[in-house]
Amino acid sequence: MTEIDLEKLLTKLDKSSFTSFEMTEGDFSIKVKKETTQVVQPVATVNAVATVATDVEATSEIADANLEEIKAPFVGVVYFAPSEGEDPYIKVGSHISKGDTVGLIEAMKMFNEVHSPVDGEVVELLVENGSMVEYDQPIARVRKVGDN
Numbered sequence: 001m002t003e004i005d006l007e008k009l010l011t012k013l014d015k016s017s018f019t020s021f022e023m024t025e026g027d028f029s030i031k032v033k034k035e036t037t038q039v040v041q042p043v044a045t046v047n048a049v050a051t052v053a054t055d056v057e058a059t060s061e062i063a064d065a066n067l068e069e070i071k072a073p074f075v076g077v078v079y080f081a082p083s084e085g086e087d088p089y090i091k092v093g094s095h096i097s098k099g100d101t102v103g104l105i106e107a108m109k110m111f112n113e114v115h116s117p118v119d120g121e122v123v124e125l126l127v128e129n130g131s132m133v134e135y136d137q138p139i140a141r142v143r144k145v146g147d148n
Helices: 001-017 047-064
Strands: 020-025 028-033 067-071 078-079 102-105 111-113 118-123 138-144
Touching: 001 028, 078 111, 102 138
Parallel strands: none
Antiparallel strands: 020 028, 067 138, 078 102, 102 111, 118 138
């Protein structure tokens, strides 16, 4: 199975209603399990409190409008440097361009590059170097610049 086939499969599974999937093809096998979470919306009982909360949420949305998350395209271990002891691809304050390599994800003993979807400045690394990440998990946050 090629990297592109695997990426297409994981994307389709993510959009499907399946909560688990298992496949074996020759010496290749994959098991995927989605975690399901229930979202509970708090109910405001006092109108004044609800108004203040709405204003704060609106301000946060405006402040976050220029932020873009870089997400893991695979399940695996994320590395922000090409190898131990080398300079990292990105760090907080780094300026990156769309398509730049921002890290590697090791999955099934293969290293896959993670590329930036936008031009911008790295404002936060959301996971530690060498940590396990899930499919579509945000790994870094970038403040967009220009028309992206």
